[in-house]
Amino acid sequence: MTSVEFDEVSAEDVSRHFGRRRAVSRMTFRASRGTILGLLGPNGAGKSTLLAMLATLLRPSSGTIRYGTLGTSSGPALRERIGVLGHDLFLYPELTARENLAFFAGLYGIADTNARARAALERAGLDNRSEDPVSSFSRGMRQRVALERALIHDPRLALLDEPFTGLDDASTGALVSRLKMLRDTGAIVILATHDLDLAEGLLDHALFLRDGRIVEAMTAPDALRSTYRSVIGR
Amino acid sequence: MLRAILLIVRKDLTVEVRSRELAYTTLFFAVSCVLVFAFSLVQEGRAAEGVGAGVLWMAIMFAGNLALGRTFERERQSETLRALMLVPAPRPAVYLGKLTGIVLLLAITEAVLVPLVALLFESALLSHPFWLASVVATGTVGFAAVGTLFAAMLVRARSRDVLLPVLLYPITVPVLIAGVRATVAIAQPEFEVDVVRFWLMLLIAFDIVFITLALWTFEPVMTD
Numbered sequence: 001m002t003s004v005e006f007d008e009v010s011a012e013d014v015s016r017h018f019g020r021r022r023a024v025s026r027m028t029f030r031a032s033r034g035t036i037l038g039l040l041g042p043n044g045a046g047k048s049t050l051l052a053m054l055a056t057l058l059r060p061s062s063g064t065i066r067y068g069t070l071g072t073s074s075g076p077a078l079r080e081r082i083g084v085l086g087h088d089l090f091l092y093p094e095l096t097a098r099e100n101l102a103f104f105a106g107l108y109g110i111a112d113t114n115a116r117a118r119a120a121l122e123r124a125g126l127d128n129r130s131e132d133p134v135s136s137f138s139r140g141m142r143q144r145v146a147l148e149r150a151l152i153h154d155p156r157l158a159l160l161d162e163p164f165t166g167l168d169d170a171s172t173g174a175l176v177s178r179l180k181m182l183r184d185t186g187a188i189v190i191l192a193t194h195d196l197d198l199a200e201g202l203l204d205h206a207l208f209l210r211d212g213r214i215v216e217a218m219t220a221p222d223a224l225r226s227t228y229r230s231v232i233g234r
Numbered sequence: 235m236l237r238a239i240l241l242i243v244r245k246d247l248t249v250e251v252r253s254r255e256l257a258y259t260t261l262f263f264a265v266s267c268v269l270v271f272a273f274s275l276v277q278e279g280r281a282a283e284g285v286g287a288g289v290l291w292m293a294i295m296f297a298g299n300l301a302l303g304r305t306f307e308r309e310r311q312s313e314t315l316r317a318l319m320l321v322p323a324p325r326p327a328v329y330l331g332k333l334t335g336i337v338l339l340l341a342i343t344e345a346v347l348v349p350l351v352a353l354l355f356e357s358a359l360l361s362h363p364f365w366l367a368s369v370v371a372t373g374t375v376g377f378a379a380v381g382t383l384f385a386a387m388l389v390r391a392r393s394r395d396v397l398l399p400v401l402l403y404p405i406t407v408p409v410l411i412a413g414v415r416a417t418v419a420i421a422q423p424e425f426e427v428d429v430v431r432f433w434l435m436l437l438i439a440f441d442i443v444f445i446t447l448a449l450w451t452f453e454p455v456m457t458d
Contacts, residue, residue: 108321
């Protein structure tokens with residue numbers, strides 16, 4: 001399998017309907033390498049659906065998503081460059097943290113899966129719990145393992161749905177540093193979050209979503225909370 | 235692709251060894267099924283001809299349905315099936331990995347069921363072990379091939395527990411008929427190899443057709 005490269009992700013007039021319900025309606029935006037794009041909006045705004053489409057898990061009902069010059073039909077080669085942290089954590093509770101990470105590392109074609117898993121657990125600050133089953137972890141610890149699972153293959157495009165959920169202050173700080181590091185290494189980071197205080201200063205671009213539509217787009221956003229109140233509340 | 239299949243099989247077996255949930259429930263259910271039929275159908279130490287074969291296949295199919303449902307329920311609970319859909323391995327590899335895991339699990343159940351049925355129904359099932367193993371293996375693969383596809387498709391359906399047997403049993407009727415007829419022929423005092431071979435060929439054809447269909451359709455049906 002040939003690995004693919006792309007420098008930006010773009011959505012052109014993308015919509016997604018579930019029956020008569022429009023989850024995402026005619027969204028157009030682009031995100032480039034070395035930037036963090038935030039999707040901000042209330043519950044039901046279409047953030048998770050948009051992330052699922054960008055992850056190739058859902059097909060748009062209309063419109064196109066492109067990864068550089070590639071379309072979603074690029075299949076396994078494209079998926080190799082995408083990392084997803086979902087609202088659900090995508091971890092097997094019966095397996096240990098190391099086994100979970102080694103399993104997914106293997107599926108991503110990484111040669112020394114155990115070494116990669118151990119390095120990831122060290123980054124997550126969980127190297128002393130590597131042989132414990134994930135079912136014995138707190139929500140925050142699981143979230144840290146899940147983040148490492150999503151990034152274990154050094155993806156070009158990282159899609160993170162509420163990555164700060166369940167994290168304590170120290171873990172949140174570590175995650176913010178990790179996201180900045182990802183940006184600095186040339187990844188495209190797209191994250192959905194409700195935490196405007198954390199998003200402030202982290203995001204390079206922000207899209208405010210409401211009822212499946214982009215209602216405001218900002219570059220180098222500041223004063224997120226007041227902007228959020230004015231565009232979402234109106 | 236082979237690496238992905240092996241990883242998924244190993245993962246499924248590790249999870250099962252840790253939880254023992256599927257092995258215990260399918261075994262308990264299948265053995266109970268055989269015992270109930272033995273109590274009602276075996277009179278004065280003898281059962282009517284061919285009953286043992288029917289009971290064996292019924293127990294395999296009921297236990298198989300249970301195993302299929304629970305295997306995918308596990309993947310649904312943490313949405314790990316979605317994670318498997320995200321990995322760069324070809325999606326048919328995910329199907330083949332899950333199929334292999336279920337077949338191995340059913341093989342354990344069958345290793346207990348076959349001697350139990352032979353004992354309780356005084357059936358000469360083990361008189362031709364090679365032929366019996368071939369028939370049971372091909373029948374199990376055919377049943378699990380259809381079941382794995384449907385169970386994966388239904389993983390997010392609200393009434394999946396009801397829908398799975400409703401869809402699965404009618405399509406796998408040929409497996410049941412061929413499995414029972416071949417097993418009856420194996421247990422006959424006068425072993426008719428041509429009859430067994432005929433039903434075995436039918437099972438092999440079923441396996442080829444449905445595995446091919448499943449590999450072809452797994453990717454589109456798993457992408458919403």
